[in-house]
Amino acid sequence: MSGLTLFALLAAAVVVGPIATRTRAQGQPPPDRPAVTVRGQTYTPRSILARNMGSEEDQTTQFPPHRVIENIYYVGTRTLSSFMIATPAGHILINSTYERNVPTIATSVNQLGFKFSDVKMVLGTHAHRDHQEGDALVKQMTGAQVMAMAEDVPALKAMKAGDKEHPVDRMLRDGEAVTLGGTTLVAHLAAGHTRGCTSWTTTVQEGGRPYNVVINCSLRAPGTLTPDIVAEFNRSFKLVRSLRCDVPLGDHPGQYNMRAKYAKLQSGGPNPFIDAANCHLETDIQEALFRAAVEEQQKGGRP
Numbered sequence: 001m002s003g004l005t006l007f008a009l010l011a012a013a014v015v016v017g018p019i020a021t022r023t024r025a026q027g028q029p030p031p032d033r034p035a036v037t038v039r040g041q042t043y044t045p046r047s048i049l050a051r052n053m054g055s056e057e058d059q060t061t062q063f064p065p066h067r068v069i070e071n072i073y074y075v076g077t078r079t080l081s082s083f084m085i086a087t088p089a090g091h092i093l094i095n096s097t098y099e100r101n102v103p104t105i106a107t108s109v110n111q112l113g114f115k116f117s118d119v120k121m122v123l124g125t126h127a128h129r130d131h132q133e134g135d136a137l138v139k140q141m142t143g144a145q146v147m148a149m150a151e152d153v154p155a156l157k158a159m160k161a162g163d164k165e166h167p168v169d170r171m172l173r174d175g176e177a178v179t180l181g182g183t184t185l186v187a188h189l190a191a192g193h194t195r196g197c198t199s200w201t202t203t204v205q206e207g208g209r210p211y212n213v214v215i216n217c218s219l220r221a222p223g224t225l226t227p228d229i230v231a232e233f234n235r236s237f238k239l240v241r242s243l244r245c246d247v248p249l250g251d252h253p254g255q256y257n258m259r260a261k262y263a264k265l266q267s268g269g270p271n272p273f274i275d276a277a278n279c280h281l282e283t284d285i286q287e288a289l290f291r292a293a294v295e296e297q298q299k300g301g302r303p
């Protein structure tokens with residue numbers, strides 16, 4: 001190789017460098033990491049997001065409404081959970097999801113043989129639009145009381161659907177109970193994903209024995225982890241592991257494998273939603289991703 005050729009190659013390398021950087025900055029998404037393996041399956045932030053949200057169509061298409069256990073029913077879409085708890089004094093709705101889904105949820109409630117107009121209480125897992133944007137419309141349609149964890153109220157107030165104010169009729173504190181028609185739900189602060197992320201617990205009876213139901217708030221860590229958020233997650237992972245659980249549910253059906261369980265439900269046999277063995281699977285996945293992200297951030301791998 002002549003000196004001149006070498007010089008030309010070096011010059012080319014110098015030019016290639018900045019162009020490559022510029023191309024990535026403009027066009028390509030950041031790398032999808034960390035990756036963790038839990039019980040033999042590998043997860044990344046992007047795979048979790050895809051599992052949780054699916055397509056635009058998945059987020060708005062009705063999933064067949066069904067009974068989960070005793071008086072707890074699924075009335076959400078393919079990828080956004082909405083639960084209705086039926087009581088003789090009216091019904092509790094957990095997660096109104098996007099406002100555009102409210103008519104679909106109302107249809108599901110009515111198809112199950114209940115009246116959407118009997119919804120008396122609206123609760124939520126966390127102040128993100130895909131879970132609670134529809135609260136104002138549900139209140140408008142039913143007159144229900146909207147209750148929310150105090151730490152999520154500022155974010156809820158900032159979440160307007162059209163020109164509607166986000167209603168909050170009662171602010172809840174960690175550990176507080178709400179009761180309607182003999183059903184009691186306890187609100188547990190599981191902050192991190194949002195400041196007031198709320199996991200709900202209740203006890204139901206089936207076949208003459210009690211079962212503990214946990215409706216988990218998302219534990220998915222955001223891209224940038226501030227010291228406050230790290231402290232919240234450290235507390236929340238411990239807390240959710242301490243909740244008594246036989247029936248794990250979540251604010252996205254993918255968090256508790258609803259599709260497979262619903263398929264099993266159709267073939268009869270024991271209730272597939274009673275699944276104590278998998279009560280902590282989602283927590284294990286999210287905690288592994290969180291710990292790996294904290295480590296990467298400390299090493300300067302993430303901004």
Ligand SMILES: [Zn+2]
Nearest residue numbers: 126128193218
């Ligand atoms: Zn969220």
